[in-house]
Amino acid sequence: xxxxxxxxxxxxxxxxxxxxxMEEMYVNMGPQHPSTHGVLRLMLKLxxxxxxxxxxxxxxxxxxxxxxxxxxxxxxxxxxxxRLDYLASMAMNFGYVLSVExxxxxxxxxxxxxxxxxxxxxxxxxxHLLWLGTFGLDLGNFTxxxxxxxxxxxxxxxxxxxxxxxxxxxxxxxxxxxxxxxxGWIEQCREFLTWxxxxxxxxxxxxxxxxxxxxxxxxxxxxxxPTAVNYGLSGPMLRASGINWDLRRNDPYSVYDRFEFNVxxxxxCDVWGRFLVRRQEMIESVKIIEQALEGLPSGxxxxxxxKTIKPAAGQAYVRTESPRGELGFYLVSDGTPKPYRYxxxxxxxxxxxxxxxxxxxxxxxxxxxxxxxVDIVLGEIDR
Amino acid sequence: xxxxxxxxxxxxxxxxxxxxxEAKGSVLLLTTTADQGYAVCKALHDLGFEYLxxxxxxxxxxxxxxxxxxxxxxxxxxxxxxxKVDRADPLVRSxxxxxxxxxxxxxxxxxxxxxxxxxxxxxxRILLSEDWVGFPLRKDYTDERLVPYTDYGLxxxxxxxxxxxxxxxxxxxxxxxxxxxxxxxxAG
Numbered sequence: 001x002x003x004x005x006x007x008x009x010x011x012x013x014x015x016x017x018x019x020x021x022m023e024e025m026y027v028n029m030g031p032q033h034p035s036t037h038g039v040l041r042l043m044l045k046l047x048x049x050x051x052x053x054x055x056x057x058x059x060x061x062x063x064x065x066x067x068x069x070x071x072x073x074x075x076x077x078x079x080x081x082x083r084l085d086y087l088a089s090m091a092m093n094f095g096y097v098l099s100v101e102x103x104x105x106x107x108x109x110x111x112x113x114x115x116x117x118x119x120x121x122x123x124x125x126x127x128h129l130l131w132l133g134t135f136g137l138d139l140g141n142f143t144x145x146x147x148x149x150x151x152x153x154x155x156x157x158x159x160x161x162x163x164x165x166x167x168x169x170x171x172x173x174x175x176x177x178x179x180x181x182x183x184g185w186i187e188q189c190r191e192f193l194t195w196x197x198x199x200x201x202x203x204x205x206x207x208x209x210x211x212x213x214x215x216x217x218x219x220x221x222x223x224x225x226p227t228a229v230n231y232g233l234s235g236p237m238l239r240a241s242g243i244n245w246d247l248r249r250n251d252p253y254s255v256y257d258r259f260e261f262n263v264x265x266x267x268x269c270d271v272w273g274r275f276l277v278r279r280q281e282m283i284e285s286v287k288i289i290e291q292a293l294e295g296l297p298s299g300x301x302x303x304x305x306x307k308t309i310k311p312a313a314g315q316a317y318v319r320t321e322s323p324r325g326e327l328g329f330y331l332v333s334d335g336t337p338k339p340y341r342y343x344x345x346x347x348x349x350x351x352x353x354x355x356x357x358x359x360x361x362x363x364x365x366x367x368x369x370x371x372x373x374v375d376i377v378l379g380e381i382d383r
Numbered sequence: 384x385x386x387x388x389x390x391x392x393x394x395x396x397x398x399x400x401x402x403x404x405e406a407k408g409s410v411l412l413l414t415t416t417a418d419q420g421y422a423v424c425k426a427l428h429d430l431g432f433e434y435l436x437x438x439x440x441x442x443x444x445x446x447x448x449x450x451x452x453x454x455x456x457x458x459x460x461x462x463x464x465x466x467k468v469d470r471a472d473p474l475v476r477s478x479x480x481x482x483x484x485x486x487x488x489x490x491x492x493x494x495x496x497x498x499x500x501x502x503x504x505x506x507x508r509i510l511l512s513e514d515w516v517g518f519p520l521r522k523d524y525t526d527e528r529l530v531p532y533t534d535y536g537l538x539x540x541x542x543x544x545x546x547x548x549x550x551x552x553x554x555x556x557x558x559x560x561x562x563x564x565x566x567x568x569x570a571g
Contacts, residue, residue: 058509058510059508059509059510059511059512062510062511064519064529066520067519067520067529068529068530070520071529071530071531071532072532073532073534227483229433229434229456230433230482230483230484231483231484232434232435232436232482232483232484243456245456250456251459307537307541308534308537308538308541315463317436317437317452317463319436326436328436328437328452330437330439330450330452332441337534337538338532340441341439341441341442343437343439345436345437345439345452349487350484350487353484353486353487354483357483382510
């Protein structure tokens with residue numbers, strides 16, 4: 001098989017040096033592969049060690065989420081949204097209930113708003129911790145995985161105390177929250193934050209300042225700012241490409257405009273930048289939780305909503321910042337108790353669509369690191 | 384530019400081709416026809432809406448709709464553009480040359496609604512397998528495995544209680560529902 005497609009620069013150098021045309025071959029990665037974090041299949045087209053093309057195949061986890069949603073009423077959908085991004089269920093609940101509330105112009109009591117922010121930010125920490133742990137695992141650093149899971153376990157304990165569940169909470173309600181924080185929970189949460197803050201320097205000593213780790217991820221998976229915007233990337237992927245954009249600050253929802261926090265932006269445009277953004281975001285989330293716990297108002301946690309939720313005919317596209325990026329819910333109501341159209345704009349779906357662009361010209365050894373930096377969750381990609 | 388200024392510019396450019404155009408808060412609600420869809424998208428792209436948030440389809444049983452949600456990183460205005468597409472022969476021009484984000488979204492829209500996108504670089508199904516028959520999110524698509532919606536008689540019950548609240552209680556209540564049949568006495 002001779003080469004017919006144009007060759008990227010990296011390959012040209014190698015072929016010129018060897019003075020011969022090398023054969024291209026396809027390597028199938030997945031759907032069952034420890035580094036694809038679920039069931040994702042990649043077809044890598046290799047020229048020697050250089051990736052010339054990468055074709056992702058998704059859909060192995062498709063469960064007709066949207067079709068099921070159109071056959072359930074607005075309340076019944078909440079537990080289904082948990083299963084979208086099962087590593088950030090609170091964020092999924094948040095986005096969904098917010099979009100229904102926007103559709104029916106429902107007010108939410110201030111205490112519920114604060115609770116939502118606290119839980120969503122704790123979820124962001126848990127999600128980024130899991131990402132950091134598994135990313136270390138992908139790169140062969142097993143120790144960081146254990147450290148991250150230790151802290152993540154504490155967040156899950158907090159969630160379990162609140163909702164009784166460790167992963168799929170279904171805790172947000174249309175117009176409020178299911179329950180108030182249990183007694184002593186706020187102190188428990190504060191204890192966690194005091195424990196967690198000094199852990200970041202610990203991770204730094206283990207990975208961030210580790211020269212092997214840095215050399216492994218610097219300068220690979222490059223995606224410049226304008227291309228990132230064109231591809232519809234969001235969340236840490238966008239901010240690592242030098243675009244200062246965070247929906248919590250740029251298009252504030254809930255009570256995010258009441259808190260002071262920084263939006264970490266790095267313009268290295270590579271896997272290293274994405275790592276730094278997520279590391280910094282955990283620190284910022286701690287800041288938000290501390291402020292929210294400080295200002296947590298007392299009062300109701302659930303507004304009065306009709307027994308059968310029937311929003312007036314209309315439509316709403318509502319976007320929130322999930323740990324992976326812009327999570328959008330597009331709802332069309334026809335005045336009946338179930339949505340006429342229910343569409344989920346999944347952040348990881350859009351981020352993954354740029355994978356080919358990032359992989360092209362990289363070495364096959366970096367493929368796992370680049371894929372890891374996208375932070376995919378197949379549950380929300382395949383829906 | 385404010386949403387109203389955007390509207391003004393689009394109205395002068397497209398005139399009657401924009402069948403609906405209004406500003407609701409910071410969102411521009413636009414509707415257009417399938418043959419003008421690409422031109423409107425291009426104009427919006429050139430106006431600075433460089434971020435494609437979402438592209439989805441809606442089946443209105445009489446026609447299909449392709450819905451574009453656009454925004455910008457530089458101004459607060461957002462666009463909600465609906466393009467009406469013929470249901471029997473749904474064909475629109477692909478916008479994946481304007482926004483690369485549209486590539487996978489359009490594949491999904493084809494997968495679920497059967498809308499074909501002219502000029503798409505990789506026109507395949509994305510979530511379902513290649514040999515799948517039918518387009519699942521169309522309203523007439525059924526599958527025996529899909530559990531249909533039921534409210535377990537809640538609406539009927541509520542209507543009854545509301546009617547009961549309004550009108551004075553009828554003295555002679557409706558005949559009682561027949562008692563459930565008694566289980567047969569155990570033998571022996």
